[in-house]
Amino acid sequence: TSRPVKKANYGNRGKSLEDDINDSNEYYLANGVAVIHKKPTPIQIVDVHYPKRSAAVIKEAYFKQASTTDYNGVYNGNYIDFEAKETQNPTSFPLKNFHEHQIRHMEAVTKQGGISFVLLKFSPVDEIFLMDSQCLSGFWERMLQGGRKSITKEEVEAHSSYIPLGFQPRIDYIKVIDEIIRVSK
Amino acid sequence: TSRPVKKANYGNRGKSLEDDINDSNEYYLANGVAVIHKKPTPIQIVDVHYPKRSAAVIKEAYFKQASTTDYNGVYNGNYIDFEAKETQNPTSFPLKNFHEHQIRHMEAVTKQGGISFVLLKFSPVDEIFLMDSQCLSGFWERMLQGGRKSITKEEVEAHSSYIPLGFQPRIDYIKVIDEIIRVSK
Ligand SMILES: [Mg+2]
Ligand SMILES: [Mg+2]
Numbered sequence: 001t002s003r004p005v006k007k008a009n010y011g012n013r014g015k016s017l018e019d020d021i022n023d024s025n026e027y028y029l030a031n032g033v034a035v036i037h038k039k040p041t042p043i044q045i046v047d048v049h050y051p052k053r054s055a056a057v058i059k060e061a062y063f064k065q066a067s068t069t070d071y072n073g074v075y076n077g078n079y080i081d082f083e084a085k086e087t088q089n090p091t092s093f094p095l096k097n098f099h100e101h102q103i104r105h106m107e108a109v110t111k112q113g114g115i116s117f118v119l120l121k122f123s124p125v126d127e128i129f130l131m132d133s134q135c136l137s138g139f140w141e142r143m144l145q146g147g148r149k150s151i152t153k154e155e156v157e158a159h160s161s162y163i164p165l166g167f168q169p170r171i172d173y174i175k176v177i178d179e180i181i182r183v184s185k
Numbered sequence: 186t187s188r189p190v191k192k193a194n195y196g197n198r199g200k201s202l203e204d205d206i207n208d209s210n211e212y213y214l215a216n217g218v219a220v221i222h223k224k225p226t227p228i229q230i231v232d233v234h235y236p237k238r239s240a241a242v243i244k245e246a247y248f249k250q251a252s253t254t255d256y257n258g259v260y261n262g263n264y265i266d267f268e269a270k271e272t273q274n275p276t277s278f279p280l281k282n283f284h285e286h287q288i289r290h291m292e293a294v295t296k297q298g299g300i301s302f303v304l305l306k307f308s309p310v311d312e313i314f315l316m317d318s319q320c321l322s323g324f325w326e327r328m329l330q331g332g333r334k335s336i337t338k339e340e341v342e343a344h345s346s347y348i349p350l351g352f353q354p355r356i357d358y359i360k361v362i363d364e365i366i367r368v369s370k
Contacts, residue, residue, distance in 0.1 A: 035293045037253055042225040043243065058228065058246035068222055072257060074266070077298030079259035108220045113262030 017086045017121040017128070017171075021071065024169035028075075034174055036073030036080055042066055068105045069116075075174060078181065079114035081106065082133075082173075086121035092150040093120050095143050103140050106133035115177060119163075120156060129160035130176045202271045202306040202313070202356075206256065209354035213260075219359055221258030221265055227251055253290045254301075260359060263366065264299035266291065267318075267358075271306035277335040278305050280328050288325050291318035300362060304348075305341060314345035315361045 018038070028034040047060035069083040083106070085097040098118075109116040116133040139151045161176040203223070213219040232245035254268040268291070270282040283303075294301040301318040324336045346361045 029293070032293075032296065035290070035297050035299070040225040040227040041230075043228050043246070045226075055247055058243065058248070061228070061243040061246055062240055063243070064225075074264035074294055074297040074299035077264070079262070079264040079299075081259070105220070108214070108217075109259055111217065112220050112259040114220070114259035114264075 017084050017119065017123075018070075020165075020170040021084055021119065021173075024171045024173070025071070025073075027169040028174060034073060034075035034080070036071055036075065038071050039066075039068070065099065065101075067101055069102055075115075075177060076181075078177070079109070079112070080177065081109045081114050081116045082118060084119040084121070086123045088123050089150075090122060090124040090153070092152045093122070093156055094150045095140060096149065098136070098140070103133075103137055107137060110134060115180060119171070119173060120160065122153065122156075126165065128163045128165070128171060129156050130163055130173055131156065131160040132180070135159045202269050202304065202308075203255075205350075205355040206269055206304065206358075209356045209358070210256070210258075212354040213359060219258060219260035219265070221256055221260065223256050224251075224253070250284065250286075252286055254287055260300075260362060261366075263362070264294070264297070265362065266294045266299050266301045267303060269304040269306070271308045273308055274335075275307060275309040275338070277337045278307070278341055279335045280325060281334065283321070283325070288318075288322055292322060295319060300365060304356070304358060305345065307338065307341075311350065313348045313350070313356060314341050315348055315358055316341065316345040317365070320344045 022038060025034075025036045025038070028036060042064040043058075044062045044064045045058055045060075046062070047058070049057045049059050051057065069081055071084065072079070072081040074080065083098070083102055085093075087093050087097065106116040106118075110133060118131050118133065118136055119128060120131060121128045139155070143149050161179070163171055163173055163176060166172050207223060210219075210221045210223070213221060227249040228243075229247045229249050230243055230245075231247070232243070234242045234244050236242065254266055256269065257264070257266040259265065268283070268287055270278075272278050272282065291301040291303075295318060303316050303318065303321055305314045305316055306312070307314075324340070328334050346364070348356055348358055348361060351357050
């Protein structure tokens, strides 16, 4: 009997990294594994109408740049904080996907004893990697000092943990965190 | 020389609990004490316009009920998660200020080894208390079983830590957390 390996893979095309992470977080929450949520998108509200007998309507608002990261929460007593990014580039991960204040936020989290990382997805090949934020900071500093503005795929492979796509949870990043905690002890 | 004790107190009238907490969190962040942020208000976006040469404008959106709490972050390796509420009632704290899913969220956080609590402010007397979420859950269950729909001021005083308003930080809740951590060890 043939195994539908490719089929399962293709079935995911079109599903964003964020959707898969949200599904995984729901799975973790429902099973008492971890409590991790996506933060709401920050919005600058300018004008709100209050119609009688119905809900307030926001009539004018703008997207604000996030000052921190996409996700945070708690796993087994550990503070978890991460950003998820995908690229259409198959050979390198552009650093313009990140903002200076996100890098500084992740550094502050690490200093407070939290676990901070990024989930990087190379969308053309459906590959997801977990890179520790201290490692990301290293590549960021290289850029600031005039070096390349991206992390090559080879560098990502060498300095991250590959997370194979699964069924449930879809992206089992907690498994990698277990390893990070184990090694740090 | 007279000390302007009352003046400092009056000077705060009109400043919301949220403003004071945000200021305190900024102080904690700037001084490397803790990394704790307010989550953005959750918004359901219905219509967005993309004008040429200028930023996207949200033309129709609605406020969504928060599924978790107002604030979270990390302090000295501990996951911190809390909700802030104020009441104009001088003698009791109405439980209608909370939602079922917020109570369940705080319970899930506690199960994961996080530190979860509420900051309760009696605005008429400018008094702020930190109540552990497990204690709040107890009063919540009493209500669900037909008991009173509020926590009396005496109960709050007996089961919480009073946080005197200070200068910097304005609301030094980390000091109470230190005590919680010390006792739990
Ligand atoms: Mg993202
Ligand atoms: Mg609140």
